[in-house]
Amino acid sequence: IMPKFLTLFFILFLLGGCAVNRDKKDYVLTERNLIPEGTAFDARTETIYIGSTFKRKIVQISNDGKVKDFIPEKYEGITSVVGIEVDPNRDVLWANTAHANEVMPLTDPDPAKDWMTSICSFGLKTKKLIKKYDLHVEKAFLNDLTVTANGDVFVTETVNGHIYRINSTTDSLELFLTPVGFDFLNGITYSDEHNSLFVSSVQGVLKINLESKAYTLLKTIDGIDAAGIDGLSFYKNKLIGHQSSKVSVFHLNENGNEIVKYEVLDTGDEFDSSTTGEAGNGYYYFIVNSQIRSGIDGVHHTIKPEDSLRNVIIRRIKL
Structure with missing residues (x-):
């Protein structure tokens, strides 16, 4: 009896170790x-901002859970956010x-405006449009963006496979890079630690050096799938990526050129469709x-x- 009991206890212990009990809180938008x-x-005010594609607006959720419009529908003629x-x-969204x-x-x-795309900057305090690029x-389709410490904004353009930059010095939108051989550039995030951009694509995640513009596909150990990621965030030498039905954490090696754990x-x-x-x-x-995806009527385009x-x-x- 004793060996069986110990075996059962050991199995339960292992199962308990596999289940990470993370602190969660849900905000429900009706x-x-x-x-x-x-x-x-915004970590300073603990305010969450959510962009709406259909309603053409941005909503904000305060740290006490109150929801209101940051900018109203079709403000200044903006399209899908x-x-x-x-x-x-710089107090900018x-x-x-x-x-x-x-x-x-x-x-x-x-x-008449189909496939037209822009980047907008809004004052966080004024809730007013500062500039439209x-x-x-x-x-074209400007998809995701990331902001560096010096105020440069890097943006993925998905249709043609480009990466654009709003140069903080010249305050102008310019082509930064066109990575050859990579399709559907999507999520983008910046790492000050590696002085690099990480960009998701159909083929996997690219690492792009900001100074040299040299780029490479992140290596992965067997069994790790880093292709087709939507949103991408960098956090403590890890990449957090969205793959529709799950959110995953990809641990990088010291040089940031290989995914070693998932x-x-x-x-x-x-x-x-967690984005x-x-x-x-x-x-x-x-x-x-x-x-x-599930909420779209593709036949009638609504x-x-x-x-x-x-x-x-x-x-x-909790991370």
Whole structure:
């Protein structure tokens, strides 16, 4: 009897060690037709910002859970809000916007503006548009962005595979790099530690040196899949990536050129196209169920009826 008891105890001990009990808190948005994509976080005020693709606006969630519009629908004519990020040093919220009704429906679409895309800067305190940077390309989609310490903004352009930069010195939008052989550039994050950008693509995650512009695909050990990541964040020499039905943590080696370990940060039945998130104050804040695929009526280029959609879950989880 004793050996069996010890064996059972040992198995239960191992199982208990596998289940990481992380502190979680959910903020529930009852505006079901937001179809959110971008997430930003201001660590100073503990305010979460969520960009809406369909409603063409940005909402904010205060640290006490109150939800209100940061900018209202169609403010200054903005279109679908995609990637967003806070620059705390300059009190600015940056936002990519795009009119891509063919694949990402929005309120009151204008066929003449399809595939037009811009970057907007908003004052965090004033909630006013500071400047709009239009990308003058026939067909383009500015997707995600990241801000460096000196105020430069780096942006992925998904249709043509470019990376753009808003140069903080010249205050102008310029082409930074076109990585050859990599498709659907999506999530982007900056690491001061490595002086590099990390960018997700169909092929995997690229590491791009900011000084030399040299780029390479991160190596991975067997069994780790780092392809097709949406949102991407850098945190303590780890990359946090979204793969639709889960949020994963990819541990990097000392040089930041190889993924050496992988773990699932969070997943569950409530996940439905989890797109992006942001780390701050020891937590990760992210969109659990954007419904950016399941909530779309692709035939009619609109979203499904609101009563068929679910409340949007924004989650805070301990890192």
